Amino acid sequence: MALIGLEDIPLKLILFGGKGGVGKTTCAVSTALSLSKNFKTLLISTDPAHSLSDSIEQEVGTQIKELRGIKNLYALEISAEKALCEFKLKYKDEIKNILDSSTKLDEEDIDLILDLPIPGIDEVMGFKTILDLIEEAKFEKYVVDTAPTGHALRLITLPALLDDWIKVLARMRWKYRFMVERFSGKYNPDSSDDFLLNMKKTTKKIEKLLRNNLMCEFIPVTIPEDMAILETERLINVLYNYGIKVKQLVINNVFNSHGCEFCRTRSNEQEKHVKLIAEKFHNLTTTIAPLESKEVKGIESLENFKKRLFSNGK
Ligand SMILES: Nc1ncnc2c1ncn2[C@@H]1O[C@H](COP(=O)(O)OP(=O)(O)OP(=O)(O)O)[C@@H](O)[C@H]1O
Numbered sequence: 001m002a003l004i005g006l007e008d009i010p011l012k013l014i015l016f017g018g019k020g021g022v023g024k025t026t027c028a029v030s031t032a033l034s035l036s037k038n039f040k041t042l043l044i045s046t047d048p049a050h051s052l053s054d055s056i057e058q059e060v061g062t063q064i065k066e067l068r069g070i071k072n073l074y075a076l077e078i079s080a081e082k083a084l085c086e087f088k089l090k091y092k093d094e095i096k097n098i099l100d101s102s103t104k105l106d107e108e109d110i111d112l113i114l115d116l117p118i119p120g121i122d123e124v125m126g127f128k129t130i131l132d133l134i135e136e137a138k139f140e141k142y143v144v145d146t147a148p149t150g151h152a153l154r155l156i157t158l159p160a161l162l163d164d165w166i167k168v169l170a171r172m173r174w175k176y177r178f179m180v181e182r183f184s185g186k187y188n189p190d191s192s193d194d195f196l197l198n199m200k201k202t203t204k205k206i207e208k209l210l211r212n213n214l215m216c217e218f219i220p221v222t223i224p225e226d227m228a229i230l231e232t233e234r235l236i237n238v239l240y241n242y243g244i245k246v247k248q249l250v251i252n253n254v255f256n257s258h259g260c261e262f263c264r265t266r267s268n269e270q271e272k273h274v275k276l277i278a279e280k281f282h283n284l285t286t287t288i289a290p291l292e293s294k295e296v297k298g299i300e301s302l303e304n305f306k307k308r309l310f311s312n313g314k
């Protein structure tokens with residue numbers, strides 16, 4: 001089978017995920033190349049160890065850039081760390097104000113709290129960049145190359161954790177508001193209230209987008225090996241529990257059964273794993289991508305790999 005349905009108009013966001021080194025970047029870039037034939041496409045990396053530049057052999061950075069020689073294809077590396085710095089710079093006063101007006105903490109304590117990591121905030125802010133771009137409808141398709149499983153799942157499950165953090169701040173604010181209303185009879189919301197409302201809206205919007213099966217699809221990439229299969233199973237379960245439906249997966253690095261003796265032996269070995277994948281994930285469409293004789297990097301090689309993922313050979 002080949003990857004299917006990615007050209008459906010409502011589908012905007014396609015995320016590739018899986019264990020380290022299984023071919024996530026290669027599949028994401030190849031898919032973006034394919035989609036760019038008909039759609040204005042943005043290829044995004046959320047992996048802190050970005051490797052789009054190495055794969056495409058063109059410099060990609062934290063600003064959206066049109067790729068040289070490929071019409072309709074743009075790329076961006078999102079830095080969650082940078083997004084977090086920007087967040088702190090933008091909202092430090094508002095958070096400080098909430099803590100200051102609702103607690104007996106002194107300035108020094110408040111500064112200490114602000115320096116503590118806020119759960120999920122870097123991932124959420126990174127994802128907010130994608131959300132904003134989708135809302136602005138700058139592109140027709142967004143293809144995301146995520147970091148290996150653990151990190152990618154943080155990206156997906158942390159908005160809920162951040163939501164709890166916002167709730168605590170909102171409760172503090174609510175008590176403060178109650179006191180002010182009690183004593184002065186009137187409460188005028190300020191920028192701290194706006195901040196809480198905006199944060200709440202952002203986390204909800206991210207969750208809604210990720211759970212929208214028409215707009216967003218997560219495609220796991222795996223290889224025919226025990227450990228990768230187990231990790232894929234865990235990944236799919238977490239996604240499922242979160243409300244993200246997986247429809248298809250890629251099995252990469254599959255040996256050619258008609259090759260040399262070594263290839264045939266490896267192919268036999270892999271065959272039982274491919275069967276196991278088919279059994280375990282019988283409700284998913286699987287696309288088999290062969291192990292190429294050379295590393296898949298550079299546009300020519302990726303264009304070739306793309307044909308393996310999309311049977312229509314575009
Ligand atoms: N089918 C294939 N045949 C040959 N080489 C491949 C194939 N798929 C991927 N590769 C190569 O394997 C290496 C790892 O692939 P890739 O970077 O896409 O994996 P990844 O899952 O993104 O890794 P990471 O977890 O480190 O981000 C790369 O050098 C890539 O060119």
Ligand SMILES: [Mg+2]
Nearest residue numbers: 024025047051
């Ligand atoms: Mg990668």
